[in-house]
Amino acid sequence: MPGCPALSLLRGFLDDATSDSLYRRLRQEQAWPDNHYEVFGRRFTLPRLQTWHADAGIVYSYSDNLLVTRPWSALLSDLRQRVQGRLGAAFNAVLVNYYRDGDDYVGWHSDDERELGAQPLIASLSLGAPREFQFRRKGEGAAAGSVLLESGSLLVMEPAFQHDWQHCVPRVAAGEGRINLTFRLVLPPLVQG
Numbered sequence: 001m002p003g004c005p006a007l008s009l010l011r012g013f014l015d016d017a018t019s020d021s022l023y024r025r026l027r028q029e030q031a032w033p034d035n036h037y038e039v040f041g042r043r044f045t046l047p048r049l050q051t052w053h054a055d056a057g058i059v060y061s062y063s064d065n066l067l068v069t070r071p072w073s074a075l076l077s078d079l080r081q082r083v084q085g086r087l088g089a090a091f092n093a094v095l096v097n098y099y100r101d102g103d104d105y106v107g108w109h110s111d112d113e114r115e116l117g118a119q120p121l122i123a124s125l126s127l128g129a130p131r132e133f134q135f136r137r138k139g140e141g142a143a144a145g146s147v148l149l150e151s152g153s154l155l156v157m158e159p160a161f162q163h164d165w166q167h168c169v170p171r172v173a174a175g176e177g178r179i180n181l182t183f184r185l186v187l188p189p190l191v192q193g
């Protein structure tokens, strides 16, 4: 992708009708939790709704601190199959983000928790309203570039992306609802580096 060799975008990974119906079903079926959390005795509000689903036995510090691990629904399993089939990669967990409107966002971060290992491949499926995804090199202040994530697109974050770059989905005026699913492979404790 222009501006970032560690990102590639598969536009139209799912067609519009499929993406639209998946967005509606997920929005209804996910049993979204409240976005107020207490971590280490401090309350905070997450600026979006989230659910975390993983294979049995998977332990992830991020989810431990914040989220209950849920099983895979039939719908989520089906999406995992499709993404795995397309990329020829295995995933054992998915973080589902629901941006209710343009006020919901995710700030600058890398998905570089140690449970993902040194070479984390992360596949990110977007459904619903398009949102801008920005990226910058670690240690730099300004975005180096951005990409519009449209419904049905699959953004592939190559391993180097989490190592060298940060990303965010900023607030936007008058934005509509969007759901994003990031498929991850959480490594068992013994092989964490």
Ligand SMILES: O=C(O)CCC(=O)C(=O)O
Binding pocket: 095, 097, 106, 111, 124, 126, 133, 149, 167, 169, 180, 182
């Ligand atoms: O919503 C997106 O496109 C990105 C979500 C994200 O960065 C994450 O879940 O770690």
Ligand SMILES: [Fe+2]
Binding pocket: 109, 110, 111, 167
């Ligand atoms: Fe992320």
